[in-house]
Amino acid sequence: MQEEVQKQAFGSRAVKAPRITQGGLLLGIGLAMLAAMLIVTIFAPFIAPFDPSATSPDSLAGASARHWLGTDSIGRDVLSRLIVGGRTTLLITITAVLIALVGGLVLGLLSGYLGGLVDDVIMRVLDVVFAFPVLLLAIAVVAALGPTVPNLILTIAIVYTPAMARVVRAPVLSVKQWDHVEAARSIGMSEFRLVLHHILPLVVSPILVATSLTLSQTIFTVTALSFLGLGPPPPDPNWGGMLSEARQFMELAPLTVIGPAAAIVFATLTFIVLANGLRDVLDVGSV
Amino acid sequence: MTRFVLGRLAWMLAILLAVSFIAFAMMRALPGDFAIAAAGSQSVAPEVLAAIRQDLGLDRPLLAQYWGWLGHALLGDLGTSFVTRQPVRAELFDRLAVTFQLTLLAAIISMVMGVATGLAAARMRGAIDWIVRLYNGVMLAVPNYVVATLIVLLFGLYFPQISIFGYTPFLEDPLANIGSLLLPALALALAVSVTISENTRAAVLEVANQDFVMVARAKGLPPGRILRDYLVRNALTPVITATGLKIAALLGGSILVETIFAIPGMGQYLFDSINSRDYPVIQAIVLTAAAIVVVVNTMIDIAYARVDARVQL
Amino acid sequence: MIGTGPLLSVRSLTASVTTRREVIQAVRGISFDIGVDEAVGFVGESGCGKSVTAKALMRLTPEGTSVVLGGEVNFMGQDILAKSEIEMRALRGRRIAMVFQDPMTSLNPVLSIAAQMTDMLRHHTGLSGKAARERCIDLLAQVGIPDAARRLDDYPHQFSGGMRQRVMIAMAISCEPDLLIADEPTTALDVTVQAQILRLLLRLKEERGMALMLITHDFGVVAGMVDRVNVMYRGEIVEAGTIESVFASPQHAYTRALLDAVPRLQSAGQVR
Numbered sequence: 001m002q003e004e005v006q007k008q009a010f011g012s013r014a015v016k017a018p019r020i021t022q023g024g025l026l027l028g029i030g031l032a033m034l035a036a037m038l039i040v041t042i043f044a045p046f047i048a049p050f051d052p053s054a055t056s057p058d059s060l061a062g063a064s065a066r067h068w069l070g071t072d073s074i075g076r077d078v079l080s081r082l083i084v085g086g087r088t089t090l091l092i093t094i095t096a097v098l099i100a101l102v103g104g105l106v107l108g109l110l111s112g113y114l115g116g117l118v119d120d121v122i123m124r125v126l127d128v129v130f131a132f133p134v135l136l137l138a139i140a141v142v143a144a145l146g147p148t149v150p151n152l153i154l155t156i157a158i159v160y161t162p163a164m165a166r167v168v169r170a171p172v173l174s175v176k177q178w179d180h181v182e183a184a185r186s187i188g189m190s191e192f193r194l195v196l197h198h199i200l201p202l203v204v205s206p207i208l209v210a211t212s213l214t215l216s217q218t219i220f221t222v223t224a225l226s227f228l229g230l231g232p233p234p235p236d237p238n239w240g241g242m243l244s245e246a247r248q249f250m251e252l253a254p255l256t257v258i259g260p261a262a263a264i265v266f267a268t269l270t271f272i273v274l275a276n277g278l279r280d281v282l283d284v285g286s287v
Numbered sequence: 288m289t290r291f292v293l294g295r296l297a298w299m300l301a302i303l304l305a306v307s308f309i310a311f312a313m314m315r316a317l318p319g320d321f322a323i324a325a326a327g328s329q330s331v332a333p334e335v336l337a338a339i340r341q342d343l344g345l346d347r348p349l350l351a352q353y354w355g356w357l358g359h360a361l362l363g364d365l366g367t368s369f370v371t372r373q374p375v376r377a378e379l380f381d382r383l384a385v386t387f388q389l390t391l392l393a394a395i396i397s398m399v400m401g402v403a404t405g406l407a408a409a410r411m412r413g414a415i416d417w418i419v420r421l422y423n424g425v426m427l428a429v430p431n432y433v434v435a436t437l438i439v440l441l442f443g444l445y446f447p448q449i450s451i452f453g454y455t456p457f458l459e460d461p462l463a464n465i466g467s468l469l470l471p472a473l474a475l476a477l478a479v480s481v482t483i484s485e486n487t488r489a490a491v492l493e494v495a496n497q498d499f500v501m502v503a504r505a506k507g508l509p510p511g512r513i514l515r516d517y518l519v520r521n522a523l524t525p526v527i528t529a530t531g532l533k534i535a536a537l538l539g540g541s542i543l544v545e546t547i548f549a550i551p552g553m554g555q556y557l558f559d560s561i562n563s564r565d566y567p568v569i570q571a572i573v574l575t576a577a578a579i580v581v582v583v584n585t586m587i588d589i590a591y592a593r594v595d596a597r598v599q600l
Numbered sequence: 601m602i603g604t605g606p607l608l609s610v611r612s613l614t615a616s617v618t619t620r621r622e623v624i625q626a627v628r629g630i631s632f633d634i635g636v637d638e639a640v641g642f643v644g645e646s647g648c649g650k651s652v653t654a655k656a657l658m659r660l661t662p663e664g665t666s667v668v669l670g671g672e673v674n675f676m677g678q679d680i681l682a683k684s685e686i687e688m689r690a691l692r693g694r695r696i697a698m699v700f701q702d703p704m705t706s707l708n709p710v711l712s713i714a715a716q717m718t719d720m721l722r723h724h725t726g727l728s729g730k731a732a733r734e735r736c737i738d739l740l741a742q743v744g745i746p747d748a749a750r751r752l753d754d755y756p757h758q759f760s761g762g763m764r765q766r767v768m769i770a771m772a773i774s775c776e777p778d779l780l781i782a783d784e785p786t787t788a789l790d791v792t793v794q795a796q797i798l799r800l801l802l803r804l805k806e807e808r809g810m811a812l813m814l815i816t817h818d819f820g821v822v823a824g825m826v827d828r829v830n831v832m833y834r835g836e837i838v839e840a841g842t843i844e845s846v847f848a849s850p851q852h853a854y855t856r857a858l859l860d861a862v863p864r865l866q867s868a869g870q871v872r
Contacts, residue, residue: 128302128305128306131302131577131580132306132580133538134535134539135539135542136538136539136576137573139573140310140569140573141313143561143569144313216428220430223430224432228543229558229562243433247436247439250436250439251440251443251444254440257436258440261436265425265430268427268429268430269428272427272428273424497705499705499707502698503708505698506692506693507689507692508719508723509723512719512723516711517708517711520708521708521710
């Protein structure tokens with residue numbers, strides 16, 4: 001407060017050299033990590049040195065020039081399985097969050113913009129979904145529907161939609177009372193265009209940050225489900241399933257556990273770094 | 288205040304009702320015939336299936352089934368396991384006691400670790416702050432089941448003589464009981480302690496900027512007293528609330544951690560019943576866990592409102 | 601150990617404030633004196649450096665954000681800027697006390713008034729808990745809080761803004777300081793309450809024979825309150841003198857502008 005006032009009183013006389021801010025640095029690192037992960041995932045079949053499902057008699061081997069991360073209990077190359085397994089894990093994660101984002105946008109905009117009864121009904125319904133622990137709800141739904149990729153995507157999307165809707169709703173509530181929205185309405189702009197041109201752009205920043213954070217949480221949920229045996233069915237590898245399978249012989253081949261663990265942590269960290277970078281750069285308060 | 292409490296309680300009941308309906312409907316939405324699942328085999332005589340249908344009330348309208356089921360649940364009858372053919376309640380309560388112990392221990396560990404590191408980071412700044420924040424940032428990305436697996440790996444590789452699996456009941460040997468829960472609780476606590484640490488740090492930094500802290504300094508009070516009476520007491524209220532809200536995360540996490548450490552709690556029960564498709568058990572666990580979370584959240588809301596009335600500036 | 605000369609003597613005090621992007625010279629070599637039991641006003645717009653000056657006198661500048669760069673501060677014959685933090689602690693509240701601008705945020709919301717008053721009193725005077733409580737009731741009555749004995753155990757949120765400022769004043773005078781710094785003590789209050797608080801401050805100053813440093817942006821506040829006034833602008837004292845002379849013939853254009861901002865009726869009464 002005091003400082004702000006003083007800055008105004010004295011004007012700014014200090015030299016402002018362009019420098020890399022902490023947020024910019026974080027964002028850069030996050031984007032680089034994301035790019036690396038996406039490239040490896042998209043070109044997985046070309047990058048993976050072995051067929052991820054091909055077994056060999058050389059089981060539970062340690063790291064070697066041939067198998068960088070060794071082999072698992074039935075002689076499959078761990079690195080190849082990790083690279084290909086990232087496809088399933090990330091496909092489910094990203095698709096589910098995109099669906100949750102669309103659902104959250106629709107519900108949040110409706111709720112925040114229309115207000116009143118619509119707002120009440122939507123928020124109360126979402127409260128009920130919120131009451132369940134995320135993982136528990138996901139387990140219950142997947143257990144009921146059966147663990148297939150579409151079911152997993154649908155479940156995760158349902159589980160994370162309420163959180164996204166809340167993130168969208170809060171800024172809409174305040175933005176819609178700003179003068180420029182009033183002004184646009186007074187010159188007879190249609191409601192749809194109003195929302196599209198004057199409200200949506202202002203809530204983009206918090207939504208980007210929240211999406212990134214949700215992605216990091218979703219990685220956790222998806223891999224945890226697979227870890228519990230509720231992941232995509234074999235033989236396609238996925239990180240959570242690999243970690244779970246490898247536990248049996250992990251003292252003999254620690255890399256079979258450390259590999260998927262590192263992959264899960266790397267993916268989660270990517271989205272957390274990205275979220276923090278975005279938050280700083282876009283100057284979003286806590287979401 | 289009374290109005291607020293009554294309102295929250297009414298809302299809690301409404302949510303519980305909705306939660307119970309979801310738990311009920313979920314199992315009726317199962318693909319395939321519920322009676323076949325209940326019989327545990329595809330090749331059952333039609334008469335037997337009919338008998339099961341009648342027994343479970345599957346021939347009645349859905350809403351009537353729900354009311355019947357809810358009535359039983361309220362009286363403590365949570366159904367019969369497909370696998371053991373025993374009432375779910377007795378086993379669930381035993382398991383719940385174990386999970387409660389584990390969660391409580393984890394909550395204490397995470398609280399102590401989180402508040403200590405958060406406070407240190409906020410007060411000392413500099414290198415300590417940097418290290419705590421880096422640790423928090425990285426640990427936030429390590430899921431609790433990965434921590435648990437790595438702990439198991441570490442002990443398997445370097446201390447194979449120490450048995451880290453299994454569970455000793457409290458009444459049998461209190462010390463061994465705590466010992467058997469220590470590592471699982473630690474695995475569960477680490478992720479939560481990171482959040483508490485970040486919350487504590489932010490809260491202390493925010494309170495440190497408040498006028499009354501400057502006033503306390505102007506009064507000539509020693510730093511230790513300012514820290515205790517002015518900073519921590521004000522910063523901890525929101526931190527404790529946030530920790531209470533983490534109870535859902537702890538419950539969710541216990542599913543995985545119990546499975547890894549072979550702790551016979553509710554999480555492992557759920558895991559086992561998922562694998563054996565024991566739907567009444569899954570249903571009972573989902574209902575119980577969601578009910579616990581709803582009730583705990585409501586209590587925190589009310590407790591916080593009471594504190595807030597005093598704190599309200 | 602009162603030295604000869606004025607109670608407080610400040611020479612070429614310079615202080616800076618660091619914001620996120622830059623360092624600002626908030627106080628640029630100001631000099632002034634405050635005599636024993638004298639009331640001195642500091643008037644200027646927000647950001648002119650008057651609050652930074654007050655905090656610098658108590659060495660309350662938060663680490664890293666504002667720094668005293670140089671000059672001399674002599675209080676009762678002691679060099680304030682040379683003191684250690686521990687020595688300063690013995691001085692703060694005991695010899696120099698301060699009343700802050702916003703009574704709504706100056707009290708700790710989770711401690712009772714009794715706890716907040718006695719912690720300071722007992723720390724400085726070593727009074728027993730019971731004696732300290734008695735003293736607090738007495739002080740609260742002196743600053744005009746009705747039913748003081750019963751209100752002592754109340755929490756800040758149970759008091760109005762004006763009452764809270766009275767509590768702050770009671771707290772500030774509890775250890776019988778030699779200098780009371782009041783930093784915009786009435787700015788956050790209703791107009792009717794402002795006058796009451798100012799009268800209270802003046803009365804306490806007269807009764808106790810302490811010096812008063814009254815900081816404000818409003819010439820209307822210092823009129824009738826202080827003996828001398830310093831007008832601050834952009835970190836410097838641009839005009840100093842007795843209240844009468846400054847009101848009668850302001851030398852600096854900025855002072856004239858400030859005086860013009862005071863409602864006519866009030867200043868007309870002062871300007872002869």
